[in-house]
Amino acid sequence: MKYAYLIFRTDDDSEEDRRVMSSGTQTLADGQAPADFAAARLAQNRIHHSYYTGPRRISYWPHEPGTPLPRTAPATAQHIDG
Template sequence: MSRGTLTLVGDDTAKLAAALLAQNRAEHSYYDGPRRCSVWPQPADTPMPDTAPVTAEHFDG
């Protein structure tokens, strides 16, 4: 539903994913289906892939 990039300060990906899932729930409250957040390192000088790479951490909420 949503797509974008954020810079993670520190290494708490689970906390970041929980915040992103909560934000997505608030911004897309009309949707009551499952949600997934994928987090992975992305070098600044490379294009964003269309789908999460196999190395991504996935968080469901």
């Protein structure tokens, strides 16, 4: 199953779409739990964006192939803070 994600800063009062650090889609491996996928993406984001040491959140949700990636997470998205 394919999941979309948005990783954004949570320490600032600006609009959510202005705080996005990373976004994309990924097909989960067979048997991979969505929360495990999200935690791994969040950890990878910390490495790739090590200049930013503040709090961040990943929002993730099932993504239908061929649909555009929204600029903000839908209300049905799951979240992990890290």
